[in-house]
Amino acid sequence: MLQQTQVDRVLPKYEEWLSKYPTLEALAAASPEEVADTWRPLGYNARPQRLHEIACEVVARYGGELPSDETTLRSFKGIGAYTVGAVQSFAFGRRAAIVDTNVARVLFRVFVGRGDRKTTVMEKRIWAMSEALLPRRDVFDFNQALMDLGALVCVARSPRCLVCPMRAICRAYPFNPDLEGPTS
Numbered sequence: 241m242l243q244q245t246q247v248d249r250v251l252p253k254y255e256e257w258l259s260k261y262p263t264l265e266a267l268a269a270a271s272p273e274e275v276a277d278t279w280r281p282l283g284y285n286a287r288p289q290r291l292h293e294i295a296c297e298v299v300a301r302y303g304g305e306l307p308s309d310e311t312t313l314r315s316f317k318g319i320g321a322y323t324v325g326a327v328q329s330f331a332f333g334r335r336a337a338i339v340d341t342n343v344a345r346v347l348f349r350v351f352v353g354r355g356d357r358k359t360t361v362m363e364k365r366i367w368a369m370s371e372a373l374l375p376r377r378d379v380f381d382f383n384q385a386l387m388d389l390g391a392l393v394c395v396a397r398s399p400r401c402l403v404c405p406m407r408a409i410c411r412a413y414p415f416n417p418d419l420e421g422p423t424s
């Protein structure tokens with residue numbers, strides 16, 4: 241919900257969503273039209289449809305319990321590497337990396353420093369780095385901290401390097417936008 245819409249607009253819709261569909265069974269039992277109507281003000285109309293389809297599949301094939309293993313999660317239409325990592329880490333407390341745009345930007349700047357982050361080779365390298373960095377414990381906190389660092393400090397256009405805890409080891413510091421490919 242937060243990918244395209246600001247937090248203050250998302251919160252009331254998120255609460256409405258949870259009260260209407262507190263379980264996967266409740267979501268699966270709703271009609272696709274009702275689900276789409278609940279979600280509509282948030283954009284991304286394909287997303288509620290996918291969620292509804294996944295809920296139906298989980299209820300039909302897994303008794304309403306979302307599986308936690310990577311292979312099964314990946315088999316659901318619309319679930320990619322980021323969502324698998326988020327579900328495994330946040331919902332199941334597994335040792336799994338999450339690389340969203342913010343995390344990719346932080347890791348790229350700290351460990352690479354300059355160049356184009358959005359090549360296939362670099363995206364693979366960033367995923368490998370994120371997996372290698374995962375701590376043995378408190379993975380939830382680690383992932384959340386990295387995401388927050390990218391969202392609040394190492395932002396795309398004017399990173400707040402002077403208050404950044406990574407400054408001492410960051411290869412992009414002092415930050416120069418001319419040394420980085422397209423920012424986001």
Ligand code: SF4
Pocket residue numbers: 346349350393394395399400401402404405406407410411412413415
């Ligand atoms: S020092 Fe600056 S560029 Fe490096 S991670 Fe921190 S905010 Fe980002």
